[in-house]
Amino acid sequence: PLRREVEAYDGRVKRRLLVRPGVTGLWQVSxxxxxxxxxxxxxxxxxxxxxxxxxxxxxxxxxxxxxLASDGAY
Incomplete structure (x- = not known):
């Protein structure tokens, strides 16, 4: 996320930043x-x-x- 986006996060949403970004994630494959x-x-x-x-x-x-299936990618 962009810095300006993170600054707008509430406390609950900021918790998603506890994990370092990686190549993939649960929402990316869901x-x-x-x-x-x-x-x-x-x-x-x-x-x-x-x-x-x-x-x-x-x-x-x-x-x-x-x-491989290009699911959900635009």
Whole structure:
């Protein structure tokens, strides 16, 4: 997110920044451009609150599928 966007986040939404950005993420493989802002934030917060190594492995697998199928990308 851009600095001006982050400055507008409320405390709940700022929690999504607890995880360093990476190559992929839960919302990117769960609909990407098809998701609303609120749904994207919900998925990011779910990831922050429920992180596990197995969930990362599953996200990587879903990333490969999403890239090959071009799902949700515009």
């Amino acid at each position: 609909g990407r451009s098809d998701l609303s802002w609120d749904e994207s934030v919900r998925l990011d917060l779910s990831y922050v609150e429920n992180w596990s190594m197995i969930s990362d492995v599953l996200i990587i697998g879903k990333t490969v599928k999403a890239v």
